[in-house]
Amino acid sequence: MTRAFLRLLWPVCPVLRVLPVLPVLIVALIAAACQKSGTPAKPADAAAPAGQTAGAQPGAQAPASGLPGAAIPPGLPGAPGSPGTSPTGQPAEAPVKPVPALLPAVVAKVNGEDIQKWEVDTALKQAEGNAGGPVPAEKRDAVLRSILDELVTYHLLAQEAHNRKMDVSDTDVDAEMLRIRQGFPTEDAYKQALLLQGVTVDQLRDITRRALQARKLVDAEVTTKIAVQDADVDAFYKQNIDRFKQGDTVHVSHIYLAVPPDAPPAEKNQKRAAASEILKQLRGGADFAKIARENSSDATAANGGDLGFFGKGDMPPDFEKVAFALKPGTMSGVVELQTGLHIIKVHERRGPRTAPLAEVRDNVKEFLVNGQRQTKLDALLGQIKAKSKIQILV
16 A cells, blocks of 8 residues: 555656655656656557556646556566555565654754755655645555655665766756756745755755766666567567456546645635636637646646546546546536545547457556666665665654
8 A cells, every 4th residue: 555655746757766855846857857767658549458547546646747657467466466465466565663743853864974854754755745735644644654665776876876976967967956946836846846846956066966976877778778679578478468458448648636625615616616617618629638637736747638438446436437428528626525626538448359469559568668777776775785784763
């Protein structure tokens, strides 16, 4: 539950698995890392292996590139039925050490370097903002432990890059800071985002420098050493053909307005009014994708709200119920679901079938690339941790 919970809440570039806890302000930085590393982008309408969704969960943050993430075929690591996972496909739970209600100023040390409370607070704040509400009390310890584990890894990578003289210049940092700033329409919007995230400009600069250092190391030791050939994709597809069998699927786009469950009535009414106005525009002939890009609250906005094809059981039940009830070419009204307000449009429906290789080739290749990446990254981290001193102080 915990790892999946974190992956749902934080945008993650597959190259930099260890950087999901960075504040939303540096999503642009992580996206740049993805682009520079050559991370393949999967078309929104590509069918995912094994009937899994080809798009992002509605209301969830997609990867930083704004494109849907690759689905994992069942029977493979991280998928239902895999070793180390529960029957629902989530990593098997292990007892979690409680985290103090009040964290100290320094929560851990990595080779003598402090991991500070503000780093954890910032990550947690982003998670709760993306989720539309606070982390459930019963999951707090597990989520904070996972955040801390990721921060330790993040610091280790940056330190290793420094030790290998892979430092970045002030000019490089300045360029990335400017890129982040340009992601906001005004200086006031930038400062407000900093304030909401509880991070100062100096802290953001510190994060940015470490991210650039970590990226240099990962590019050199992981990304450049990944090799997946067409023959590998063909072989995987043939050997796992049963995993590409799909039941009924539906191709959906949506417009999503986040509404925190604990939002005051006035805020909820304001969002409902905004959603009603959007629906009025759509019924008047406005382009759905354009309106989604301009108004949707989640990262699917970059794709015009396109969630791709998904099957029954792939999406939250309340969302899925509405989607499968609609006819192709039709659109719902404003639907108030657990995650917020949705307007759902169905493009196409498909009956049971085996997804052809041509349709899933990009997905399979991305899956194999990510598998190699994870294996190589884990090996690199193992080597670094073996010579490091890590002190967890909470």
